[in-house]
Amino acid sequence: GGGGLDVDELPDWARTASGGGGGGGLDVDELPDWARIALGARELENYHGQITRAIKQLKAWVKDRWRLVLTTEGAGPAKRLVERLGGEGVPAKLVQDLDGDMTPGVVAVTTASGRGFTVPDLKLAVVSERDLTGRGGVTTRDMRRMPSRRKAMVDPLQLRAGDLVVHEQHGVGRFQEMVSRTIGVGDAAATREYLVIEYAASKRGQPGDRLYVPTDSLDQVTRYVGGENPALNKLGGGDWSKTKARARRAVGQMAEELVRLYAARMATKGFAFGPDTPWQRELEDAFDYVETPDQLTTIDEVKADMEKPAPMDRLICGDVGYGKTEVAVRAAFKAVQDNKQVAVLAPTTLLVRQHFDTFVDRYAPFGVAVRALSRFQRPKEARATKEDLAAGKVDVVIGTHALLTGDVRFKDLGLVVVDEEQRFGVEHKETLKAQRPDVDVLSMSATPIPRTLEMAVSGIREMSTLTTPPEERHPVLTFVGGATPGLIAAAIRRELLREGQVFYVHNRVQTIDRVAGGLTELVPEARIALAHGKMHERQLEQVMIDFWEKRFDVLVCTTIIETGLDIANANTLIVDDSDRFGLSQLHQLRGRVGRGKERAYAYFLYPPGKVLTETAHDRLSTIASQSELGAGMRVALKDLEIRGAGNLLGGEQSGHIAGVGFDLYLRMVGEAVAAAKGDTTAPPPEVQVELPVNAYIPERYVAGERLRLEAYTKLSGAASDQELRAVADELTDRYGPIPDEVDGLFEVARLRLEARAAGLTQIAAQGQYIKLSPIEINEWRQVWLNRLVKGAIIKPATRIVLIPIPRGTRLGAAAMSGVDLIKWLRELLAELMSHANA
Numbered sequence: 103g104g105g106g107l108d109v110d111e112l113p114d115w116a117r118t119a120s121g122g123g124g125g126g127g128l129d130v131d132e133l134p135d136w137a138r139i140a141l142g143a144r145e146l147e148n149y150h151g152q153i154t155r156a157i158k159q160l161k162a163w164v165k166d167r168w169r170l171v172l173t174t175e176g177a178g179p180a181k182r183l184v185e186r187l188g189g190e191g192v193p194a195k196l197v198q199d200l201d202g203d204m205t206p207g208v209v210a211v212t213t214a215s216g217r218g219f220t221v222p223d224l225k226l227a228v229v230s231e232r233d234l235t236g237r238g239g240v241t242t243r244d245m246r247r248m249p250s251r252r253k254a255m256v257d258p259l260q261l262r263a264g265d266l267v268v269h270e271q272h273g274v275g276r277f278q279e280m281v282s283r284t285i286g287v288g289d290a291a292a293t294r295e296y297l298v299i300e301y302a303a304s305k306r307g308q309p310g311d312r313l314y315v316p317t318d319s320l321d322q323v324t325r326y327v328g329g330e331n332p333a334l335n336k337l338g339g340g341d342w343s344k345t346k347a348r349a350r351r352a353v354g355q356m357a358e359e360l361v362r363l364y365a366a367r368m369a370t371k372g373f374a375f376g377p378d379t380p381w382q383r384e385l386e387d388a389f390d391y392v393e394t395p396d397q398l399t400t401i402d403e404v405k406a407d408m409e410k411p412a413p414m415d416r417l418i419c420g421d422v423g424y425g426k427t428e429v430a431v432r433a434a435f436k437a438v439q440d441n442k443q444v445a446v447l448a449p450t451t452l453l454v455r456q457h458f459d460t461f462v463d464r465y466a467p468f469g470v471a472v473r474a475l476s477r478f479q480r481p482k483e484a485r486a487t488k489e490d491l492a493a494g495k496v497d498v499v500i501g502t503h504a505l506l507t508g509d510v511r512f513k514d515l516g517l518v519v520v521d522e523e524q525r526f527g528v529e530h531k532e533t534l535k536a537q538r539p540d541v542d543v544l545s546m547s548a549t550p551i552p553r554t555l556e557m558a559v560s561g562i563r564e565m566s567t568l569t570t571p572p573e574e575r576h577p578v579l580t581f582v583g584g585a586t587p588g589l590i591a592a593a594i595r596r597e598l599l600r601e602g603q604v605f606y607v608h609n610r611v612q613t614i615d616r617v618a619g620g621l622t623e624l625v626p627e628a629r630i631a632l633a634h635g636k637m638h639e640r641q642l643e644q645v646m647i648d649f650w651e652k653r654f655d656v657l658v659c660t661t662i663i664e665t666g667l668d669i670a671n672a673n674t675l676i677v678d679d680s681d682r683f684g685l686s687q688l689h690q691l692r693g694r695v696g697r698g699k700e701r702a703y704a705y706f707l708y709p710p711g712k713v714l715t716e717t718a719h720d721r722l723s724t725i726a727s728q729s730e731l732g733a734g735m736r737v738a739l740k741d742l743e744i745r746g747a748g749n750l751l752g753g754e755q756s757g758h759i760a761g762v763g764f765d766l767y768l769r770m771v772g773e774a775v776a777a778a779k780g781d782t783t784a785p786p787p788e789v790q791v792e793l794p795v796n797a798y799i800p801e802r803y804v805a806g807e808r809l810r811l812e813a814y815t816k817l818s819g820a821a822s823d824q825e826l827r828a829v830a831d832e833l834t835d836r837y838g839p840i841p842d843e844v845d846g847l848f849e850v851a852r853l854r855l856e857a858r859a860a861g862l863t864q865i866a867a868q869g870q871y872i873k874l875s876p877i878e879i880n881e882w883r884q885v886w887l888n889r890l891v892k893g894a895i896i897k898p899a900t901r902i903v904l905i906p907i908p909r910g911t912r913l914g915a916a917a918m919s920g921v922d923l924i925k926w927l928r929e930l931l932a933e934l935m936s937h938a939n940a
Contacts, residue, residue, distance in 0.1 A: 146218035146233050156234050157190050160208070163227055164192060167206040173213050174231040180210045182388065183231075266326035267299060268763040271788070272313055273335030273342030274326055275299040280807055282798060283314070292920060293843070295798040295810070297323065302334040311337040317814040318797065318850050322788060324765035332761070345761040353770045354777075372413035372540040373516055378405070379439045381468060386432060388464070394570035397425045403566050404433050404544060408517075414542035420568025423697045426546045427457065430519045431464050433544055438470055438497045442516025446500040449522050450662065451476040451639065452646055457500045457521070465498075475501035475510070477639050520545045522690075548693060578675075578696040579703050582726045584710030585678055591624045593705055594656060597674040598628060603649065604656045605663055605694055607677040611636050617678070618658040625656075633659040661687065663694055673702040680706035681718035688725045789857045792866040793927075795920030797846035804837055817851055826851055842921075849924040856931045865927065868904070872927065876901035877934075890933060905930070 147159075163170055172194065174180040180196055187194045187208065194208035206225070218229040265277045278298040296314040303310045315323060326332065335342040393401075400418060407414035420426045434444040446461075448454045458474040465472060473487045473496045484504070490496045494513035499505065518541055583589075597604050608617045611634050618632055631654040633645045642662075649657045650669055657663070657672070661683075675695045680688065688706060696702030706722060708714065714722070762770070799810045813833060820826045826848060834840060840848075857865055866873045877883075879898035887894050887903065895904040908926060 141221055142223050143219045143221045146220055146227070146229060153186070153234060156229075157187065157192060160187070160192055160229070161190075163225075164206075164208060166225070168225040168227055169204050169206055170194075170208040171200065171226075171228045172208065172210040172230075173218075173228065174210065180212050183234075184210050266332065268324050268326050268766050269299060269313065269315065270322045270766060272299075272301065272337055273345070274332050274763065275301045275313065275334055276310075278312070280317075280811065281314075292794040293796050293798055295814075299323075300334075301337045302339075304336060310334070313337060316791075317799075317810075318791070318818055318847060318854065319788070320811075320815050320818040324763060326763045346766075349762045349767060350770055350774070353767070353774045370413055370540050372411055372542065373440075373442065374411045375405075375408040375436055375440050375442075375516075377409065378436065382432070382436060382439060385435050385464065385468065388467075389428065393428075394425060394568070396420075396568045396570040397429065400429055400566040400568060401432055403564070404429060405436060407564065408433065408436060408542055413540050414544065414564075416544055416564040416566060418544065418546045418566045418568065419548075420546070421548050421571075421693070423693065424568040424571065426521075426548075426568065427460060430521070430544065430546065431461060434461070434498055434517060434519060435465065435468075435470070437517040437542070440516065441514065443491070443494070443496065443512050443514055444498045444517045444519065445505055445512070445515060446498065446519045447505055447521065448500060448502060451478050451502055451643075452662070453521065454478075454500050454502055455643075461498060461500060470497045471495060472498045472500065475499055475504050477502070477504065478643055515541055517542045517544065522547060548690060576696060576699075576701050578692055579701065580692065580706070580726050581704070582680070582706045582722045583708075584712075585707035586710060587624055589705070589707075590621070590676060593674055593676055593703065594621070594625045594628055597703075598625075598655055600700070601671075602674065602700065603652065603654070603669065603672040604628075604674045604676065605672055605691075606656055606658045607661065607663070607675070607691060608658060609660050609679065609682070611660060614658060614660070621656060621658065628655045630654065630656045630658060633657055633662060635660060635662050661691065663691070669694070670697050673700045675702070675704040677704075677706050679708060681708045681712070681714050681722060683721070685721045685724060688721065692725070789854045789862060790864045790866065791850055791854055791857070793850070793872070793920065793923065794867055795846045795850060795924060796843045797850045797920075798843050799847065800841065800843050803841055803844060817847060820851060821855070823852060823855065826855075846921050846924075849921050853924050853928055853931075856928055860931050860934060862931075867907070870907055871895070871904040872907055874903045874905060877903050879903070891930070 160170060172180070172183060174183060184194045184196050192208060194210055197209045197211050200209070200211060204224075204226075218227065218233045220227045263277065263279060266274060267277045268274050276299065278300050280295060280297055282293055282295050284293045295317045297317065297320070299313045299315060300310040301313060335345075400420075404414070404416060404418075407416055418426055418429060430446065434446065437444050446457060448457055454474050454476045455478065458472065461470075461472045471490075473490070475484060475487050479487065487496065487499065488510055491499055492511040492513060504510075520543065594604050594606075606617075606621065608614050614632060614634055618630055621628070622630055631645050631649060633642060633649075635642075637645070645654075645657075648654055649672075652671060673695045675692060677683070677688070677691055683691070692704045695704060706725060708718075708722075799813055801810075804810045804813060813829075816829050816832075817826070820829055830840060830848060833844065853865065862874055862876070864873060864875050878901060879887075879896055884896055884898070887896060891905050893906040897903070907923070
């Protein structure tokens with residue numbers, strides 16, 4: 103092909119003595135014929151899921167005595183492919199690896215591969231799962247075993263100038279900027295980076311006081327969530343201390359009730375499910391896709407909960423299309439393996455139908471009895487299902503609120519799965535629990551409601567998050583603006599040009615016919631159907647099936663499509679009067695599109711010229727900005743901010759949340775709950791390190807301010823040397839070798855960890871000394887310190903020790919670097935800890 107080839111890369115047998123060395127580039131076209139092999143490989147045709155056409159080609163190759171290699175990402179798909187080919191008269195065998203045997207025939211192997219190819223001269227064809235089905239897994243099979251690096255649930259520093267933040271020691275302020283400052287002069291000069299936070303002015307008419315927070319102390323700063331326009335605190339004033347004290351008292355009273363609820367659940371004797379059966383592994387191997395790392399982690403967490411004697415109460419938070427249903431399928435199957443019944447609660451009849459199809463398809467080879475129970479079932483069918491549930495003849499029932507009526511009885515209910523739990527009230531879930539208080543509960547949500555979120559993050563419920571998107575999933579391109587006929591027509595026509603379908607959401611049944619008629623005039627070539635909750639259920643079901651089967655192009659509907667509907671060919675969403683919708687609703691609606699490989703578009707429109715309320719503006723600006731994959735958790739937090747945090751057990755806590763911010767409030771709840779449980783471990787002290795060390799992330803290494811904040815946050819949150827090494831590995835992987843300034847930052851972080859373990863709160867340079875405090879001084883330790891460090895000044899009354907800076911540092915004879923100074927201090931602290939009980 104005329105490409106360049108380094109001669110030194112050739113093996114010895116491919117080099118002649120005259121042309122071997124030199125390492126120069128060699129044009130492949132200049133090689134003699136004997137040194138070139140033309141394989142004649144050709145790209146394979148992509149069958150795009152048309153398996154019948156693919157099998158016809160495979161049969162032709164087999165008849166012509168070709169060697170065929172079929173590759174799949176997972177063992178389950180490989181096994182099913184072999185069975186399918188055998189049923190079609192194409193004998194194939196499953197092998198562990200390719201051993202070089204070129205005997206004609208068909209073998210299937212589990213391996214990572216991209217597109218397939220053929221080599222006609224060798225009568226060889228390699229056919230991948232992607233070629234046959236049009237789908238592909240992750241790029242490497244090893245992803246199945248990848249440890250999931252769980253992302254922080256709340257990123258506290260998605261900061262922009264003007265955002266409100268909370269510093270644990272100083273209160274609510276406003277983030278201004280991030281700046282670099284050089285402290286000291288000459289050899290003693292050192293550069294650090296700081297967050298600038300502005301607080302309320304000390305005197306009326308003066309600018310606000312500013313606090314410079316070193317970036318290695320970012321664990322003290324969180325973004326403010328909790329109320330609208332809170333008053334800024336004054337630096338050094340007493341108002342923040344009083345606000346925190348009031349919140350702590352209220353939280354302390356509440357913590358005892360939380361602990362009582364938690365203890366009651368832990369003390370309840372539930373059913374401990376057994377370990378996985380061979381059938382369970384068979385079911386999981388039959389999954390068509392390669393699981394994401396988060397999916398594997400979540401499945402393990404759910405199984406571990408089910409195998410404990412205490413009843414499970416776990417929330418799975420994962421964005422739309424991130425694989426929550428597969429987690430439910432596996433959990434339900436595990437319950438059925440122990441002869442327990444499972445109830446799956448879904449908010450809409452359409453979602454019930456989709457779940458029913460999924461569960462029946464996955465359980466088909468295993469003889470699991472699955473039934474649906476919703477208004478779509480005829481009275482006779484519903485009555486038979488209820489009788490069979492009571493008799494234990496039904497293993498899994500999937501239903502709407504119909505499951506919650508008093509006449510539904512189970513013989514042995516073991517697991518309740520609640521899908522889209524934000525659509526159900528507490529009383530709905532308690533109705534099912536009342537039948538069996540020791541039942542395991544698995545809740546799933548793309549945008550957990552604030553109350554649920556608070557319960558989860560404060561440790562009363564367990565929580566798993568799915569944050570890894572499936573392969574080839576694209577973010578939905580989101581547009582927010584005034585509605586115009588030209589914009590709407592262009593959006594619909596763009597989708598029709600690629601043979602896609604459109605959801606048009608109009609949430610008023612009274613005027614929906616008029617809107618549909620207007621769209622028919624606007625885009626006469628589009629086939630338009632109507633769907634809303636006032637239609638007869640049979641008619642509604644038929645409309646949805648017809649849309650599913652592509653008999654219509656545009657579905658004009660109410661929010662009946664909001665939850666769980668999965669139509670991969672519908673990739674444009676238009677919502678009119680979007681300013682009337684809640685934030686979670688908007689996010690759920692957007693989740694109806696972008697579920698396949700095609701790029702999806704969402705238009706959130708409002709009447710042109712309409713003046714939006716502040717809340718509506720907040721919602722629409724949030725949905726526009728949070729359009730990337732996995733934004734569900736951030737949407738839920740923003741919803742929390744807009745609606746107010748409310749309270750775990752009643753409205754009286756909302757004022758305290760507004761006063762101290764949601765993150766600090768939750769930290770207080772956690773500490774109070776731990777204290778109420780009898781855990782008297784004090785939180786680690788904050789350590790102030792002020793030393794002449796260049797410790798910052800330079801712009802030449804990480805250019806973006808947001809990326810530097812992210813790195814600083816991870817660094818300040820590292821609680822062990824192992825976690826610091828993980829952060830260093832990540833920085834090296836993303837940005838290259840770590841420069842000296844960043845190395846200094848890691849040394850400061852290690853010193854801070856060791857100082858915290860020693861109980862110190864301050865390490866600071868003062869003239870020719872380094873101040874360490876507080877240090878408990880007894881007679882033995884004073885003798886030891888004087889022997890270890892000549893010239894040390896020890897003040898037992900104030901618990902302060904002043905250590906003379908050793909000669910050879912930049913503050914002394916200009917030889918020892920700042921990093922060396924920190925290493926010397928770390929050795930000193932290690933000695934100090936070893937003599938702690940002297």
